[in-house]
Amino acid sequence: MTTELVSAKPYALFFQALSNPARMQIVNLLREKRRSLSVTEICMELNLEQTHVSHALRCLTFCGLVEFARDGKSKLYSLNKATVVPLLRIVDDHLEKFAGNLYTCEVLKR
DSSP states (O other), X not given: OOHHXXXXXXXXXXXXXXXXXXXHHHHHHHHHHOSOBOHHHHHHHHTOOHHHHHHHHHHHHHTTXXXXXXXXXXXXXXXXXXXXXXXXXXXHHHHHHHHHHHHHOSSSOO
């Protein structure tokens, strides 16, 4: 393993990619729908502006959290099923045990 991968920086950047509210809303929506969605569908479901959604999707796809497939001129977005979907299942298990602590932690912003 390289020194860069052993450092905390890549981990911090990974979780920072998910810490933005719009990006997390998109991840949650794609998970909930269990199908690929276009930018227009995401905008309508989340009541967000197209530029905001496109910017968030650019980050999510570049960081490998979301994938896309072309459908004519459109792109359809879905979660990375190989890594992100299993990770979210692990987070669900963690939240079942520790969600209350997250809400009462004096360090975290709520």
